[in-house]
Amino acid sequence: MVQPHSIRDTDTAKSERLGLSTLEDISKLILQSSGLDQTLRNIVRLVADRMQSEVCSIYLCENDRLVLRATLGLASDSTGRISLGFNEGLIGYTAETRSIVNVGEPQSHPRFHYIADSNEEIYHSFLGIPLQDRQRLIGVMAIQTIEPRQFGPIEISTLTTIAFQLSAVVASARLLDQLDHEPFRNNDSPSTDVAIVPVGTDGQVVAERVEPTDSLLLKGELGFGGVAMGPAYLIDEDLGVSEIGDDEPFDLGTEQERLSEAIEKAKIETLCLEKRVAQRLSEEDAAIFHSHLMILQDRVLLEKLRADIHDGRSAASAIKHVIGDYVRAFRRLDDPYLQERAADMEDIGRRLLSNLSGQVRDIIQLPYEAIVVAKEMLPSDIALLDHARILGLVLEASDSNGHAVIIAKSLGIPTLVGVADATRRIRPGNNLILDSASGALHIEPAKQIRSEYRRLKIDGLRHQEELEQFKTRDAVTVNGTKVTLRANIGLLSDVSIAQQFGAEGVGLYRTELPYMARASFPDRKTQYEIYRRVVEGFPSQSVTVRTLDIGGDKSLPYFDTPRELNPFLGWRSVRVSLDHRDMFRTQIEAILMAATHGNVKLMFPMVTTLDEVLACKMVVAEAKQNLMNEGWTIPDVPLGVMIEVPGAIAMATHFAKEVDFFALGTNDLIQYLLAADRGNSSVSHYYDSLHPAVLAAIAQTVATAKRCGKNLCICGEMASDPASFALLVGLGLREFSVSSPSIFALKALLSKLDIKTLQNVAEQAMAESSGARVRKLISEAFGQVPAKD
Ligand code: PEP
Ligand code: MG
Numbered sequence: 001m002v003q004p005h006s007i008r009d010t011d012t013a014k015s016e017r018l019g020l021s022t023l024e025d026i027s028k029l030i031l032q033s034s035g036l037d038q039t040l041r042n043i044v045r046l047v048a049d050r051m052q053s054e055v056c057s058i059y060l061c062e063n064d065r066l067v068l069r070a071t072l073g074l075a076s077d078s079t080g081r082i083s084l085g086f087n088e089g090l091i092g093y094t095a096e097t098r099s100i101v102n103v104g105e106p107q108s109h110p111r112f113h114y115i116a117d118s119n120e121e122i123y124h125s126f127l128g129i130p131l132q133d134r135q136r137l138i139g140v141m142a143i144q145t146i147e148p149r150q151f152g153p154i155e156i157s158t159l160t161t162i163a164f165q166l167s168a169v170v171a172s173a174r175l176l177d178q179l180d181h182e183p184f185r186n187n188d189s190p191s192t193d194v195a196i197v198p199v200g201t202d203g204q205v206v207a208e209r210v211e212p213t214d215s216l217l218l219k220g221e222l223g224f225g226g227v228a229m230g231p232a233y234l235i236d237e238d239l240g241v242s243e244i245g246d247d248e249p250f251d252l253g254t255e256q257e258r259l260s261e262a263i264e265k266a267k268i269e270t271l272c273l274e275k276r277v278a279q280r281l282s283e284e285d286a287a288i289f290h291s292h293l294m295i296l297q298d299r300v301l302l303e304k305l306r307a308d309i310h311d312g313r314s315a316a317s318a319i320k321h322v323i324g325d326y327v328r329a330f331r332r333l334d335d336p337y338l339q340e341r342a343a344d345m346e347d348i349g350r351r352l353l354s355n356l357s358g359q360v361r362d363i364i365q366l367p368y369e370a371i372v373v374a375k376e377m378l379p380s381d382i383a384l385l386d387h388a389r390i391l392g393l394v395l396e397a398s399d400s401n402g403h404a405v406i407i408a409k410s411l412g413i414p415t416l417v418g419v420a421d422a423t424r425r426i427r428p429g430n431n432l433i434l435d436s437a438s439g440a441l442h443i444e445p446a447k448q449i450r451s452e453y454r455r456l457k458i459d460g461l462r463h464q465e466e467l468e469q470f471k472t473r474d475a476v477t478v479n480g481t482k483v484t485l486r487a488n489i490g491l492l493s494d495v496s497i498a499q500q501f502g503a504e505g506v507g508l509y510r511t512e513l514p515y516m517a518r519a520s521f522p523d524r525k526t527q528y529e530i531y532r533r534v535v536e537g538f539p540s541q542s543v544t545v546r547t548l549d550i551g552g553d554k555s556l557p558y559f560d561t562p563r564e565l566n567p568f569l570g571w572r573s574v575r576v577s578l579d580h581r582d583m584f585r586t587q588i589e590a591i592l593m594a595a596t597h598g599n600v601k602l603m604f605p606m607v608t609t610l611d612e613v614l615a616c617k618m619v620v621a622e623a624k625q626n627l628m629n630e631g632w633t634i635p636d637v638p639l640g641v642m643i644e645v646p647g648a649i650a651m652a653t654h655f656a657k658e659v660d661f662f663a664l665g666t667n668d669l670i671q672y673l674l675a676a677d678r679g680n681s682s683v684s685h686y687y688d689s690l691h692p693a694v695l696a697a698i699a700q701t702v703a704t705a706k707r708c709g710k711n712l713c714i715c716g717e718m719a720s721d722p723a724s725f726a727l728l729v730g731l732g733l734r735e736f737s738v739s740s741p742s743i744f745a746l747k748a749l750l751s752k753l754d755i756k757t758l759q760n761v762a763e764q765a766m767a768e769s770s771g772a773r774v775r776k777l778i779s780e781a782f783g784q785v786p787a788k789d
Helices: 009-032 036-051 089-097 153-181 235-239 252-280 288-296 299-310 315-332 341-356 379-384 403-411 447-470 493-500 512-516 524-536 574-579 581-597 610-629 646-656 666-674 692-708 722-730 740-750 755-767 771-782
Strands: 055-062 065-072 101-104 125-133 136-145 216-219 221-224 227-234 370-374 390-395 415-417 431-435 440-443 482-489 506-510 542-546 599-604 639-643 661-664 711-714 735-738
Touching (some): 009 288, 065 136, 125 153, 136 153, 153 288, 153 524, 252 341, 299 315, 506 524, 524 542, 524 599, 755 771
Parallel strands (some): 506 542, 639 661, 711 735
Antiparallel strands (some): 227 431
């Protein structure tokens, strides 16, 4: 029996080791197998061994049934024979609920279904894990043991990792299978082999390029916001393969040998990529390379390549031809999910060709810091690049949810996508200015534009250097009133930025950003890993994690939100979460799991009624209970609500009886108070953070929090503006959560002011009749003009 325990350092290290070695083991198993069935057989053996269980079985979905495809422990002749409906047995239950089913004494479970001749009656515990690939149910993996046993969190988490990796392998194998059986219908355009940019022996591009005009502005769409200046680095050119001599005379035997060598090298390379990505990003991101290995092992693919050489093609030409056929066939499939697999095939083709030509694609050390320009990025491109030298990223492809863009976002690299003809219009080394927020890419910009951007950059840097001294200083007034400055964060890359600016923890972690940066819902383990990394970034400080706040202007590409006339007044934020309890509970479980690694506070956005607060607390209690059943010991986590709707201010006294803290979200509060959409430029002059009604609402919230003895932290954008910040200190706020780069400037201004002056100015501001008059008052009093909203 596994004893309940919390996963602390040693257990975490253990689970990480287990997970990583499993990743490697699965790669090895793929390499030792020929085809899906053998891989599955090897995997059930591995899992049963790891879990010390008598049974491990894999059922795959086939024609709306779950068919036993591999088993260790159940009668071996039942493979392919046993099949269950989604409403049958614990296997069907796992598939139906798409969640982990962990039961002791399965026979007494209402969903138990005895299968004749399976010998299942002797097993006293059952663990079912759904196999899903990008939200699609592929099958179920089940573990059974003779001894009664409660599976603990480490085992469940390891099995979930295996299930995740296995799913990608199964998906690829089945896709190849599908194409092998009905290969290349309508194979009518043989000319489009894998796109390869021809380069000469000296590595120079030999294809003709369109000369750029002297100065050119290209437009694109925002991938990730920011400004970058620097020389262009064209990825097609530098990652492209060397010349491929289709027509040169060759010896058949030698070509077959060259092909074999290229395949072997590509496998080794794939294993290295997998390891590298697992270490730098996540195991989930690395799992894609299992599919690549599976493809490189595919018997039909290899036979096609050999047959092509036999028919008179060179090895390179065979790869271009056969892989090209696959790419086209994948692209023709109706399902967008399957179409995406074409990129994997193309990636493999390029890897094979570069090995053939002897150009080993090692980590690409950019020779200089550069703005990388490419048609599109394949998973291995981004893994191979030296991230530290990428100033910006420009892609012709317009898929802003593509793998490369997702990674670029998490690395904080300014990115512009959908830039038509970028690789033809830009030459290597061209001076570029990338202003992704405005969708602009300047090629060889005119002197004035260059000097304007340079001035902005230099001013910014100089100012930043002067302010650097504030990093280790407290945020304190002349006469010693101290305030706390925490960071607003959204992505993992924000953690180091917050540390760099000396943030005292995190006052608002917008968890929807990692959701938005992905192509599908992250599962509990993925969320837990992300949250854990954030929490561990602030070992001695608190991290306030806000639950999902989607709707309004934030949508998830894979989540259906209804079209609404007034989305900001509609189905958004905690309303969505409460209507999707499973999703909500999963997120809260992941947050509570992360809370075992540090000081976490849990916060709910946009509440307006007491019932919502109570419902949220109920979900927290369920999540806690679930985790305790799995063996976790969860610490007490303070609960809080955002005050960001006018009605919530009046309700705060009631909320105070149920929660531990408040967070004031002025971004939304202003729009609701003044009926001015925060994102609508035609009403932006109505959206005024210094409007007297806003100040009155803030003052009322401060007073209520004080009266109820609750901490209040303000996390709206206005707090990041020095002049407004000073006014907020005068209004009585002492806890702030701001954008990290503004921290030094806030401390600098506060260090020049005394609390009496701040309070006097705040009192006068409250009596003013317009935002404009408040603006004038505080700019005169503090010597700084407040930023326009
Ligand atoms: C707010 O509304 O002030 C807030 C901090 O939340 P968000 O900007 O994420 O809506
Ligand atoms: Mg808000």
